[in-house]
Amino acid sequence: MSKQYCFMFGEHPNPTKAILGGKGIGLADMTKFGLPVPYGFTITTECCHFGKDLPADVEKQIDECIKKLEEKSGKKFGDPTNPLLVSVRSGAAISMPGMMDTVLNLGLNAETREGLAKKTNNPRFAADSYRRFMQMFGNVVMEIEHDKFEKVLASVKSKHSRVLDTDLTTEELDEVIVGYQDLVRKEKGEFPTDPRVQLRMAIDAVFGSWSNPRAVTYRRLNGITGLIGTAVNVQMMVFGNTGDRSGTGVGFTRNPSTGEAGAYGEYLLNAQGEDVVAGIRTPHPITLMEQELPETYKELMAVFQLLEKNFKDMQDIEFTVEEGKLFMLQTRSGKRTAAAAVRIAVEMVEEGLIDKEEALMRIDADSIPQLLFPRLDDADKKNQKLLAKGLPASPGAAIGKLAFTAEEVVKRLAAGEKDLILAREETCPDDIEGMNAAKGIVTARGGMTSHAAVVARGMGKCCVSGVSALHIDADKQQMIVGGKTYGPNDFITLDGSTGEVFENKVQVVEATVSGHFQTILDWANEFRRLGVRANAENRKDAMKAREFGAEGIGLARTEHMFFTGNRIIAVREMILADQVEKREEALNKLLPYQRADFVDLFSVNEGLPVNIRLLDPPLHEFLPSTKADMKQMAEEMHISVEKVEHLCASMHEINPMIGFRGCRLGVVYPEISRMQIRAIVEAACECVEKNANYKFGGIEIMIPVVAHVKEVEILREVALDTINKVFAEKKQTKERIPYKVGVMIELPRACITAEEIAKVAEFFSFGTNDLTQTTLGYSRDDAGKFIPVYLEKNVYEKDPFQALDQTGVGELIHMAVERGHKGRSDIHCGICGEHGGEPSSIDFCHRAGLDYVSCSPFRVPVARIAAAQAAIREKRSKQ
Incomplete structure (x- = not known):
């Protein structure tokens, strides 16, 4: 017996979304509940890969289901006296609104149209249904541009002074139908009149729409992978x-x-x-x-x-x-939206519909940053010109210059512009790329459930829809409102929470954590095992991180402290010094700056650990590059400009990312490490002197870019010697100021030799940005040239610089954690690369047995929720 691919609604013995698709299983469930669902059947997702070459047994099953549909409905497919019309609709396991195709009113031709008119005693309705079918079938199946049909319709409406489609009479609709027939004949030949042929062509087109550019783009933008295709639902028209x-x-x-x-x-x-x-x-x-x-x-x-x-x-x-x-x-x-997801989850727990675990699993952790976006300042809104008001389709604030097509958005951003607002009469599925790239979306037509609104909400994109006061002309690149014309160089501001559109820029204010959002984060703390820290090296970021619930600093990049004020001059002086004494002289200028920065970090993070990475990046990043900067350095160092040029040239590296950086600097120039460690410990002593009750959560001094245990031994010795000297000077002890010396693991050799390294390092922090670069052999700065193609060709499911390559880089981390614990049973392991704030990578960190993740301040809430979800997922897998 051949495999069954076609099932009447509610008749599949083991229904799943993977097989019936989301739409199909919803229709099956509603049918089983006894709800008024029009009769129909689903062709399963397993047929999608056949494309237009459906096997004969599938065709036979479709015919059998059409017969059942005729029996249930009491109508006949293709019958001119009592016609059965059907819709043909897509439906993948994961919803992709508007991305795939639909055909309605299928089965109409001149004869069945007359039969429908007589049966319903409504000729206008029959004519309207026929023109709709011709337009939809002509566009979706015959691939004639939608706008060409719209021009025919608009011409007839204009000729008879009709505003809406519903204003057209039966006779006027006949003019539209004749215009459509002429258009189809000109573009593709005769319109198919046999309902059986129409059905087969529509099924082929809907299956084919799985691979259309907008559907492929939508899946890429939303990280949808692992699906076998779309199902097709054939259903009696109502x-x-x-x-x-x-x-x-x-x-x-x-x-x-x-x-x-x-x-x-x-x-x-x-x-x-x-x-x-x-x-x-x-x-x-x-x-x-x-x-x-x-x-x-x-x-x-x-x-x-x-x-x-x-x-x-x-x-x-x-x-x-x-x-x-x-x-x-x-x-x-x-x-x-993220705000809606959080509120719904919390309130459904309060209503007893779901428990806390399920509430947390309902949250898309990646959408959480939406809740942290700035919002418009209410006071400043009163001072700005309100252009118009529409519907609050998707919340948030968006400020940018106007763009009038999706293609224009993509092109202008590629040319270097930053924030653009996509303004359209209404959006369509083909606009997906531009919608994703735009800062916000505004439409003149459409409601809260229009394509623009639904897709924008799914993207977390600010959107105002149905602003009827706007006249948007994409051809002329202009928006007219209140008698004034706005073009590509004009800024507007959208308030997606109120539906307001303002002229120019409105001030924004920072978001805060409160209400339902705070409740979700509190629940996350009840379930997660992973700690969550932040990457921060200044007071502002450290305070924001703590506000969002960070449990200390997982990475303070000391080199980021060098780019403000006069510090860069002292840094350059240090780098260009050709004698130890001159280098130490420059370092002495830097020490007070570093010490003050560390005091700020410690004061904000009282009671919490602070991990400080010693100088890491290639020195060339600090060197003067312009004639003016070189002249300034020559004057500061009392040497000639030619000497400065020579020194800079002598430090040129072929591949600086794997050159003279990180721990190599400390090994060759230990005075640099001594200065930084002295600044850290003196800052700690200063905190104690200012506040006798100050409590340290632990100072972690991190040695970067380690490849060999000997590097760690050398720099650990430098660290301990410096710490002991400062403690002796300040009369402090390790008991009062606890510290650890550890390493940043970002090279494959460090992972392989982790057991040896752990014997002299007290913690590991995985720098997955560089570990990814050195494992894959990809430069993060240049990977953008080929990674998009790799994603299209499924070399990787996700960009490995955004989501951890778990089978490659992840295996090295597994190895390092396991071997590290052999070398030191209580070694503490964390991650501080960009992956520390990405949900799938956080799930990996939980499974790999890491102790914490560290990420940017605004990703801290994401990490808290993702860490809780990882723990719940593990618990459920064991049940």
Whole structure:
């Protein structure tokens, strides 16, 4: 018996999203609940790879399902007297709104259109359905540009002075249909009239849309991997465009922007589903439906409650009303902003629907930075010119210059511009790349469930939709509002939380952690094992990190302290000195600066560990490069400009990233390390002198770019000697000022020889930025030239400089942790590269047995939640 690929809704014996897709399993579940779902069947995701070459047994199964559909509906596919029309819709396991294709009203031709008109006694409805089918099929299946159909439609509307599509009469719709037929004939030949041919072509097109550029881009941007394709759902049409007792809508059981409980959504009377999500007409709030269709609204609200209670999550629901009768077309877990996700998770725990564990697992840790973005200053908003107000489609603040097409956004950013606002009449799925690159999005049409709104929320992108006061002309690159014209050089400001659009720039204020967000972070602390520290080397960043819950400093990069004020001159003097005495003279100028910086770090982090890395980067980064800087250094050092030029040239390196840097500097010039260690310990002593009750969480002195245990031994000796001298001078002890000397592991040899190194190092901190570079042989600065191609060709699922290469670099970390513990049983291990704030890398760190991760201050909340999720995931895997 051949494998079954086609299943009527609710009839698959072991339904999963992976096989039926999200839409298919939602329809199956609603059918089993007894909800009013139009009859239909799903062709499973397993068929997607066949493309247009569906096996004969799959074709046979489709025919069998069409017969069952005819039996259930009492209609006949292709019958001119009682036609069965169907929709053909995509549905992958993970929702990708608007990225793949849909065809509605399939099965119409001249004969079935007449039959539909007679059967419903509604010729206008039949004509409207036919023109919709021709446009959608012509665009999706025959690949004729959407705008060409729109021009035909607009021409007829203009000729008869019609504003909306719904204003067109039957006769005027006939003009549109004739125009469409002429367009199709000119572009592709005759429009197919056999419903069986139409169906097969539509199924092929929907499966094919899995690989279209916008779907591929969406998966890349959202890190969606491991899926085998989309399913195809063939479903009996129900019609929301039969008149004013019919309509269509999209609803959520909670507000997807804010998380507020209660039905939320939009609908349009006398419309089909694409009218709502495409933003062609600005729809009405779903609450208005209670007045216009009260009985249907009551039934819909009962369905909302049933679905949320059953799935225990906020649902995204599509529905159609045909002559007052409700039909359910989709339910799935709805996409939401980070703020909404946090509120929904907390409130569902309070309502008893889910527990804390599940609440934490519902949060997309990568979306958390949305909650930390600056917001507009309310006081300054009052001083700025309000241009218009639309719908608050996706919260946040966005300030930038105007751009009018997705392509323009990408091109201008590539040319070096920074912040751009994408302004469109309405967006379409092909705009995905520009939407992702833009700072924010504003549309003149469309509602809270339009394409722009849904995709922006999924991206965490500020969006204001349905600003009807705006006239946006992409061809002329202008936006007109209130009689004034704005172009590509004009700034506007969007407030996605209020729907306001302002002229120029509005001031922003920092976000804070409070309310539901604070609750989620507190719950994360109950579950996580990994510690979370921050990478910071100044007071401001250290304070922000502590505010966000960092448990100390995991990496203070001392070289970052050298670029302010007159310090760079002393640094250059130190580097260019050709005698120890002159070098020490320059170092003595730097010592007070370093000491003051360390006092700041210690004071902010009382009771918490502070890890300070000794000088690490290549020296060439500090050298003077301009004639003016070289002249200044010559004057400071009382030598000739030619001598400075010669000294700079002598320090040139072929490959400075693996050249004279890190611990090599300390081994060759131990006076540099002595100065830094002295500054650290003197700063600690100063804190004690200022406050006798000051408590240290531990000072960690980190030796960078270690390759050989001998390097560690040499610099550990320098460190201990310097510390003892300062303690003797200041009459302090290790008991009062606890410290450790350890290493940064960022070279493969250090991982391999970790057992030896651990015998003289008290902690390991993995610098995964350099460990990735030296393991893969990729320069982080140059990898951008080929990594995008590698991602397209699936060499890596994610950029290895953003998400840890667990099978390569990760294996070295595993090795180093295991061997390190053999050399020193109590060795403390952490990670301080950029990967320390990336969720999948944090999960790896948990499994690898590290003690903490360290990341930038604004990634600290991300790391706290991701660390909790890693612990919960491990617990569940053992159950």
